[in-house]
Amino acid sequence: AQSVTQLDSQVPVFEEAPVELRCNYSSSVSVYLFWYVQYPNQGLQLLLKYLSGSTLVKGINGFEAEFNKSQTSFHLRKPSVHISDTAEYFCAVSDKGGTASKLTFGTGTRLQVTL
Amino acid sequence: EAGVAQSPRYKIIEKRQSVAFWCNPISGHATLYWYQQILGQGPKLLIQFQNNGVVDDSQLPKDRFSAERLKGVDSTLKIQPAKLEDSAVYLCASSFSASRANTGELFFGEGSRLTVL
Numbered sequence: 301a302q303s304v305t306q307l308d309s310q311v312p313v314f315e316e317a318p319v320e321l322r323c324n325y326s327s328s329v330s331v332y333l334f335w336y337v338q339y340p341n342q343g344l345q346l347l348l349k350y351l352s353g354s355t356l357v358k359g360i361n362g363f364e365a366e367f368n369k370s371q372t373s374f375h376l377r378k379p380s381v382h383i384s385d386t387a388e389y390f391c392a393v394s395d396k397g398g399t400a401s402k403l404t405f406g407t408g409t410r411l412q413v414t415l
Numbered sequence: 416e417a418g419v420a421q422s423p424r425y426k427i428i429e430k431r432q433s434v435a436f437w438c439n440p441i442s443g444h445a446t447l448y449w450y451q452q453i454l455g456q457g458p459k460l461l462i463q464f465q466n467n468g469v470v471d472d473s474q475l476p477k478d479r480f481s482a483e484r485l486k487g488v489d490s491t492l493k494i495q496p497a498k499l500e501d502s503a504v505y506l507c508a509s510s511f512s513a514s515r516a517n518t519g520e521l522f523f524g525e526g527s528r529l530t531v532l
Binding site: 304346405408 | 419455456457458459460471506508516517518519521523524525526
């Protein structure tokens with residue numbers, strides 16, 4: 301079984317400031333890792349993903365995340381946030397080689413960007 | 416390309432009543448999922464279809480929830496009778512295949528928000 305922990309339920313930040321949203325996972329097998337974003341009253345949208353290769357992955361809207369296997373983490377970062385980044389962010393994990401998609405989501409982190 | 420369509424967007428019912436949600440996936444997507452997202456929690460998989468067959472319904476409360484995808488395209492999720500704890504957003508998602516969904520090629524609809532009073 302796998303699980304995802306997002307320690308911060310809410311992260312307030314001023315516009316143009318940097319931000320880091322934390323994600324830790326546990327799994328007995330190799331995993332794929334994802335960050336999804338959910339804007340108000342919308343469905344989830346893939347922000348970025350780690351499948352293999354370089355541990356630093358870049359996504360849409362200037363976000364990036366780094367896979368750290370030893371710390372079982374996949375933290376999301378952005379050097380300078382914008383008001384439009386206000387949304388709920390979900391970290392998710394799935395098993396490599398799974399025959400059925402078993403995407404497990406964290407509880408989400410609400411990023412609130414203010415002026 | 417049209418995205419995943421869901422209806423209704425909002426529904427308010429009394430407990431013990433029934434409700435149905437509809438989902439039309441992206442054209443050509445064989446795999447369809449229903450997720451339940453309770454306020455303050457991440458989405459939880461309820462059921463996965465591959466074409467018109469059920470792949471995984473291990474977390475579907477079968478005493479009150481049912482889902483079908485008769486022609487391998489549209490899907491409906493029904494709750495009967497509803498309980499207070501069923502208040503949530505029901506998200507439909509689709510993918511070309513389960514393996515591609517597993518690598519992030521999973522597309523979500525805007526969700527159907529259910530409030531049970």
